[in-house]
Amino acid sequence: DAGVIQSPRHEVTEMGQEVTLRCKPISGHNSLFWYRQTMMRGLELLIYFNNNVPIDDSGMPEDRFSAKMPNASFSTLKIQPSEPRDSAVYFCASSFLGGVNSYEQYFGPGTRLTVT
Amino acid sequence: GQNIDQPTEMTATEGAIVQINCTYQTSGFNGLFWYQQHAGEAPTFLSYNVLDGLEEKGRFSSFLSRSKGYSYLLLKELQMKDSASYLCAVIGMNSGGYQKVTFGIGTKLQVIP
Numbered sequence: 001d002a003g004v005i006q007s008p009r010h011e012v013t014e015m016g017q018e019v020t021l022r023c024k025p026i027s028g029h030n031s032l033f034w035y036r037q038t039m040m041r042g043l044e045l046l047i048y049f050n051n052n053v054p055i056d057d058s059g060m061p062e063d064r065f066s067a068k069m070p071n072a073s074f075s076t077l078k079i080q081p082s083e084p085r086d087s088a089v090y091f092c093a094s095s096f097l098g099g100v101n102s103y104e105q106y107f108g109p110g111t112r113l114t115v116t
Numbered sequence: 117g118q119n120i121d122q123p124t125e126m127t128a129t130e131g132a133i134v135q136i137n138c139t140y141q142t143s144g145f146n147g148l149f150w151y152q153q154h155a156g157e158a159p160t161f162l163s164y165n166v167l168d169g170l171e172e173k174g175r176f177s178s179f180l181s182r183s184k185g186y187s188y189l190l191l192k193e194l195q196m197k198d199s200a201s202y203l204c205a206v207i208g209m210n211s212g213g214y215q216k217v218t219f220g221i222g223t224k225l226q227v228i229p
Contacts, residue, residue: 033217043159043203043219056214091158103147103207105217107158 004108006092012114018080021111024073025094033105034067034077035091043091049075050097082115089113118142118208120220127226128194136189136202136223144209150178150189151203153222159203162189191225199227 005024013019025032033048047057049069057067064083069075079086089112093105119141128134140148147166151159165171165180165187177190189202201222210216 035219042221043205045217045219056210056212056216058210058212058214058216103149103164103217104161107160109158 004092004094004106006090006108006111008111009109010112010114012116013082014116015083016081017115018078019082019086019113019115021077021090021092021113023075023077023092023108025075025092026106027073029094029096029106030072031095031097032069032075033093033095034075035093035107036088037091037110038088046077079113082113084115087113087115118206118210118216118218120204120206120218122202122204122220122223124221125224125226127228128191130194130196130227130229132194133190133192134194134225136191136204136225138187138189138204138220140185140187140204140206140220142185142206142208142218144215145182146207146209146215148178148180148187148207149203149205149217150176150187151205151219152200153203154200162202194227196227196229199225201225 007022031050034046037043046059047067052069067077089110091110093107095105122138150162153159163178170179175192180187201224203222204220
């Protein structure tokens with residue numbers, strides 16, 4: 001299995017631009033998580049989906065952030081407009097809730113976002 | 117809300133044993149994880165505890181006391197490759213009634229020769 005796939009791996013953009021991050025979870029997993037990691041705040045859960053349905057988006061910082069999961073094999077996290085304080089590493093993770101190791105999450109390699 | 121505390125940095129010697137502590141406060145506790153994260157890489161799962169006691173997995177062990185809101189990760193026979201950040205994460209209930217995973221800031225472990 002290829003594991004969780006994220007693209008792009010690095011993104012540099014100017015303030016005000018739209019940014020779209022993409023994630024392909026592990027085939028067969030039914031839950032998908034988006035995290036943001038910074039030195040100051042550590043790893044923060046932004047939103048998670050179960051069976052393609054958003055379950056908890058309380059971690060999404062503000063309306064500039066939105067996430068979708070149109071099908072079981074693809075999700076996007078969009079920031080519009082982007083701001084310098086959004087600079088961070090964004091991780092996508094997937095798991096199979098309901099299985100023996102329900103809470104073992106598999107993380108993608110992350111997208112390092114820099115907003116100038 | 118949820119609150120997790122763990123030391124920010126630790127140093128230990130190759131071949132030794134190190135214990136990384138984690139204390140937490142949460143409502144609706146439903147388990148605690150430990151993840152390892154090497155610099156510039158993604159976190160990888162180490163352990164999951166939901167009942168009190170010690171879970172051993174090779175050189176790594178994780179302990180949980182739910183009444184004390186306390187866990188530790190024990191690393192034995194330290195190797196240089198164990199230099200990494202170790203993240204404690206708790207599953208609890210948020211204000212909306214959903215289960216939520218909250219990560220600690222991580223403990224950066226440096227293993228020295």
